[in-house]
Amino acid sequence: MAWCSAKQKPKYKNLVGKSRAREFPHKELIFRLLTALLRTLIFRGSIIMANKEGHMNMKNMSAKNMENNESNMSHMDHDMTETDHSQMNMNHGDMDMAGADMMMHGGSMMHMGNLKVKFWVSVVLAIPVLLLAPIMGLNVSILSFSSPLIVGIIIVLFDTALYFYGGMPFLKGAKAEIQNKSPEMMTLVTLGISVSYFYSLYAFIANNFLNPTNHIMDFSFELATLILIMLLGHWIEMNALMGAGNALQKMAALLPKTAHLVTDNGETKEVPVSDLKVGQAFQVRSGESIPADGVITAGESTVNEALVTGESAAVTKNVGDKVIGGTTNNNGTLTVKISGTGDSSYLSQVMKMVQNAQQAKSKAEDKADLVAKYLFYAALGVGIIAFFAWLPQGLATAMTIMVTVFVIACPHALGLAIPLVVSRSTTIGAQNGLLVRNRQAIEASQHVSHVLLDKTGTLTEGKFTVNALIPNDGIDETTLLSRLAALEINSTHPLAQAIITEAQAKNIEVVAAEKSQNIPGVGISGNVDGTDYMIVNGNYLTKQGIRFDEAAADKWAAKGNSVSFLLQGTQVQGMVAEGDTIKAGAKELISGLQRRGITPVMLTGDNPKAAEHVANLLGLTEFHAGLLPDDKQKIIADYQAKGNHVIMVGDGVNDAPSLAAADIGIAIGAGTDVAIDSADVVLVKSEPSDILHFLDLAKITNRKMVQNLWWGAGYNVVAIPLAAGVLSFIGIILDPAVGAAVMAMSTIIVAINAMGLTGEKIKNV
Structure with a gap:
């Protein structure tokens, strides 16, 4: 390996410091090592500025270029199977959370805990490389090694361990992408670290056994730092992404492990919740979680449903009222006859609904995935072109630029732009009693011009x-x-x-x-x-x-x-x-829709005079009365024929055909009966304000998706040409380590922006 001596003046200078290849006292060893690690792993501001002397001298620049290959931050390992957190399955577009803390990127899984272990083991493996690499400027004789061959062998051995251990998630991910005929992020990262590893291997053999005329610099130092930066970046990314999965995990954890089963002789015995069956009865005491859905047969209490339906106030429950498994009995003792448990329970249906919505893809997401797919070929092409363009400056320089292009390109940011936000959005909705069955309803909501409201049960209590x-x-x-x-x-x-x-x-x-x-x-x-x-x-x-x-x-x-x-x-x-009694929040719903530029329309089978009376009380200007069941569908079709986008709000049974005919169908007041196939959105409560909350949630979600798409697209438009050296004429060339760090940050920014979507914001748009 060649590097700049203290007497040599490199024609390109690193903005973060002087040439590092110089002697220094032994007592500075630890300080220098830690400084280099921090500078490399966290963020080395390694933009290289050309000085007045002009062109690059390969011999002088070999040490600098050894810094230039510290990139790669890709995506997780198949081999991890623990299940102690919430599962996230992201295949550049999908997100599946089903109770096991895993993440998929391009077909490659990594469990959160094992990612942490893999990073720290890789740090340990990288230390000998960082100590022995000539670019560090350390005096290897203090480590009792004087032979360049021995030093080279040690570096190659640890680089090999790093490549196949720390780099294995990237290698497996690339294999999966190629097998799926969809090369993207993982393939680019694998190209970057593979070029670094195999070129370093060639340099070791050539320098020690082939006796070349000129010393060939290797990329061993860059390989080590590339893998560390990639793993560190994804560790940070995983932490940012776990919010939505943890939210579903919290819902699943609401159920107690045991229940007080009421036996045939009226006594109670403690049994596992998994043993409960529909038709049996259980007793739940003050302060306990309710183990299953059911109907109260004895007792009176208040129940906290906040974590299930978003209802902050305790709900009074009497004989005949329904209770939801996972809610908390505040006071009193209740006897409940089971109506749903296991897969038929409310919580299970909600979690399945959220997962299905998160796994589905919208039109915008399909387009983003297509762009991300072609971005791979764009980065590959630009990298190869840049290699040949820079080849006259020397092979090492050309390879450095090419690797930088490979590792800085980030189709992953585009691929995650929408599913991350939708995952967060649908989970927050579920926690607040807004269940999105069809995620396309979120995108379609921004075009809505009319909301058609069934009078009974939506605007009125439905209790005559x-x-x-x-x-x-x-x-x-x-x-x-x-x-x-x-x-x-x-x-x-x-x-x-x-x-x-x-x-x-x-x-x-x-x-x-x-x-x-x-x-x-x-x-x-x-x-x-x-x-x-x-x-x-x-x-x-x-x-x-x-x-x-x-x-x-x-x-x-x-x-x-x-x-x-x-x-x-x-x-x-x-x-x-x-x-009937007009609901307390009905008037606020009408005014809220009007403020949003949406026209509310009331539909009812009542006579025109009764309908007019209700419309006047609510401030409605449009209503249709005396309707037969089929008339609602015809009215929806009439509005749509005029170019309007329509939301239909009604119950999921009587209004099922109308809900299916509308651009967005919203079933309101579903309670625990959330399996409504005709609805795109299911509102658990009968609160008119939840219609506004859904629109607000959809608005914020769409805004976040647009922000992420702009970031993902804009980042790549700027980063790839910059990595290729388009600003070299003013003396700026990106170090591959910066490319890796910036690429990782681009994904982290997308994740953090998605996590900025909170339940509190739904009600404040």
Whole structure:
């Protein structure tokens, strides 16, 4: 190896210090070693500035160029199998978190703990190289080695260990990329360290056995520092990336390990949670975590659901209420009948939904992956061109420039730009009761012009009360209510439930009607005591030409009531007016959408007067009333035909076709029933504000994705030509070590930017 002596004046000077190849007192050994390590591993500001003398002298510059190959920061090893953190699976686009702390880059996995071990072992292996390499300027005689051959053998042995141990993640990753016919990041890194290693091996053989005329400098020092910088950078990167995985791990850790199973004789025994089965009952005491989903059969308490649904306030629970496994029972003792455990539990469904969303790819991500793929060929081409362009300056200089180009190019930053942000976003959403099933909904949200809102359950509570019973001549209120209840007794419709509740409150004995049948868009029919009856709306009566008290109906409808009629043949027996309560946050939802430049539209099957009353209270300017089930889909299609992008918000059952037809379908108030295939987004709670929170989350997510894409693209546009030496005419050439450090930082910046997305920001956009 040749290097600059103290008497030689290199034509290119390192901005961070003078030529290091000089003698120094033995007591400075440790200080010099630590200084060199810190300068190399953390960030050597190794930009080389040309002096006034002009061209590079290869003999004078050999030591400087020995610094110029400290690059490479790639991506993780297949061989790691521990599972003590949260799994992250990132194949330049995908991110899969399923409970085991791993990460994939270009087909190469590395467990967080083993990455740490690999780095520190590589540091130990690199120390002899750093001590013995002539570029360090150490007096090797103090180490009892005077033979250049012995020193060279030691360096080669430790370089070989570093290459095959510290460099193995890169080698395996490159192999996987080539096998997949998709060479990217790992292949570039492997090219860089392989050129350094094999050229150093050739230099050792030539200098010691072939007796060349001129001493050939090697890249052994650069190889060691390249691998260390790469591993260190990815260690830092892994720490930055673990946030989203840890969040899912925290959700999984909410379930206790054991439960108090209630036996057939009423006693309790402690069993593993994995032994619980649907239909069994368990007891949960004050301060304990609820082990499974279920329905309360005895007891009363408040439950903290913050870590599951994002609901900060404790929720009061009574007999008949549902509880979610993983939530905390604050006070009191509850007996719960299990409705879901294992794969059917709420937590399991949420985690699976988040993982599926994170694994899917959007159009923007496909484009970013395509650009990242071609970036490899661009970097490879530029590196080869730069090699031949710099070859007249000497082989070592040309190789240094080529290696710098290889290691500074970072398709990985582009590949991770979107999945990192989406991973963080979907996890935060899940923690706040916003479940993104289709990640394309996040990108589509920025184009939304109209939000269509189903009135019942979205803008109103969906809990009706009977406000008026108006019988016609020849029938009293009790008879009217009894017949209405007989027809509705088996229905789950909110209007039906209000009638049943009213009948129970008045102690009316209800016998279910025979031949009961739902009539879509109209009501229900059945036989009560041998007579056929129907419960219908005003539209049906008008279309059939059946007379009814329109003045009375309009009076109650104008107050926001849904008015239904009991019909026998063609005779109206009476009417019932049922009112719903507007949700507390409904008005804020409407105003919030309007502030965002989005037009809210209310859809309802109610009569126009009732719909107008609700619209006026909420400040709505657009609404559609008297709708049949199929009408909602037609309205959505009409808006879309005019070039509008539409969100449909409703429940996941009755509005399933409409949710599927919209650009984005949002199911609201799903509770624990989150497996709604028709919806792109599932809102666990029935809070109107969560619609705004989703839009805010999507807005921040899109902003972060754009920032990362600009960074990933802009970085490579600037870095690759710079590494190729386009600024050499003003005396600036990048050291490969700087290339490696900057490449690592580009990925870390993308990760840190993604981690800047927090749950608190959702509500402050």
